[in-house]
Amino acid sequence: MMSAWIDSVRDGNGITVLLLLIVAFSMIQGWRRGASRSAGKLVSFLGDALLRIGGLVISIPFTLWLSPKAGEWLGAISALPDRELRFWEQVYYTAVKSLADFPLLRFAVLFMISYGLIVFMLRLLISLIFGGGSLFRSGRETSASLPSRLAGTGIGVLIGAARSMLVIAVLFVWVSLNPDHGFSRYVEASPIYSQGARAVLEPLSGSLVREQLPVFAQSVQDELSGIMERKYEVIDHRIPEGIEQTAAHVVKGASTDKEKARKLYDWVGSRISYDHEKVRLYEEQRIWKEQTPQDTYDTRLGVCIDYARLYAMMARSQDLDVRVVTGRGYNGQGGYGPHAWNEVYLSEEKKWVPLDPTWAQSGDWFNPPRFNETHIKERVF
Known part of the structure; x- marks a missing residue:
């Protein structure tokens, strides 16, 4: 495995270099922090991930419930007035009609709003429960001994691996959507990316990303293209x-x-x-x-x-x-x-x-x- 990584670095594969630099940076941070602060950072990292997962778990069903109701309301207020519209009115009615007519676009907008509000409320709740402090705060900076620094470096490897997996996940989505693109082949040439994707992401996602995400992405693209159509409907509704x-x-x-x-x-x-x-x-x-x-x-x-x-x-x-x-x-x-x-x-x-x-x-x-x-x-x- 390591020989493949070294060969990839020698070949100048930018993806491999980037992922290794992320881990190296995290190791340096771990060395400087020492064991206690690095452990706190790891707990903070994992705690923030759990918080965001909780936000997703709540906001997805909430948005699914809210979206059709919002669509009905937006449809009711999207009727165009029988007069020439000002520029800001054209923008407003284009946005309203697009959100009313395109369920994926409406879901995306409502999801981002609800997710942001729910995560904010969860953070506020944790802050209140723990007396204004953060549950995941890593603590004061203190001088670290050599054993502590070595332990911190090991914890930094774990944090770097987690950060690298986030980058690999983003690249995995890109490659799945654009399998024939030159950049996708460049990404797949990185042994670190390929091993991470095969070992972690593909078993977790199954056929969802490879088969369903491109279909979903095409639906999103179709709806985004339709926004231009709604724009023309709004602009052209009044006949001179x-x-x-x-x-x-x-x-x-x-x-x-x-x-x-x-x-x-x-x-x-x-x-x-x-x-x-x-x-x-x-x-x-x-x-x-x-x-x-x-x-x-x-x-x-x-x-x-x-x-x-x-x-x-x-x-x-x-x-x-x-x-x-x-x-x-x-x-x-x-x-x-x-x-x-x-x-x-x-x-x-x-x-x-x-x-x-x-x-x-x-x-x-x-x-x-x-x-x-x-x-x-x-x-x-």
């Missing part, structure tokens, strides 16, 4: 008078949902030009120029999400049920890139049909055959 009047003029004479949807598709597709400069800024400098449907309407410039949001706003103003769809579109070079388009509900046909106003100038992309061969739908809002 000029856009509504233009939409009414465009659909004048149309008698069916299909005719209305088609006329609006033709208008957006022919009046809005693709903003290549916006794309260039993002690709070269990672500068994203956020804009509202009103901005797109005024400048007559936008990218796919701007086309889709403007079309959705104009369609809603004329009582059409419409969605903004995000996903991937065929790039004409054998691959797919991020894209956005729309779906509109035709009541006379009782079905949703896709349309892509961004591509309107390159052909007829209003519910064409085989639309799904060039568009991969990922999210709808």
Whole structure:
């Protein structure tokens, strides 16, 4: 075992070096403290761990009980007022609607709040019981004899091992979520990490981390992506008078949902030009120029999400049920890139049909055959 560790250090594996440095630092602390203070530190370390475990044991079921009730309450107060919202109101309603609609996000926020409060209350209770002192206080600093320092060094090894296991646990979660990442392979090349993970974490976690955590992480990622959708819902809920009047003029004479949807598709597709400069800024400098449907309407410039949001706003103003769809579109070079388009509900046909106003100038992309061969739908809002 030790030879493998030494070889890993010689090879310059940063994970092995980090874990050994943690243990070495704890040993030095143990030497300086001596046996009594090191033992107190170990008791404090373990006591704090027990306190946090107690907080988890209480806060998890409490949050599970509270979360659905909070979701109902948040849903009741998330109705948007029929007026233009100020910036802080947009932030507020986006947060409220996101917490109301996404149970994992709501659970995470409530759990962090409840866990912090419960741990604080437990610490306060311990402080009151023990007369204002800490149950886990390590005591006064005194000069230590050689035997005491040697014993303290041994205790420091135990503390360092516990600290290293915390680092290994964090790395274990990362590796489980990103098994094919280059950094994961680098981590697994450390014999200390591999031995710690196999000996302690894998038996404790079973299949939970390896199999269930990636699924959970994907669910969290989906909900975080959905926050942007709620943001657009809040920002775009009020339809400016000029856009509504233009939409009414465009659909004048149309008698069916299909005719209305088609006329609006033709208008957006022919009046809005693709903003290549916006794309260039993002690709070269990672500068994203956020804009509202009103901005797109005024400048007559936008990218796919701007086309889709403007079309959705104009369609809603004329009582059409419409969605903004995000996903991937065929790039004409054998691959797919991020894209956005729309779906509109035709009541006379009782079905949703896709349309892509961004591509309107390159052909007829209003519910064409085989639309799904060039568009991969990922999210709808």
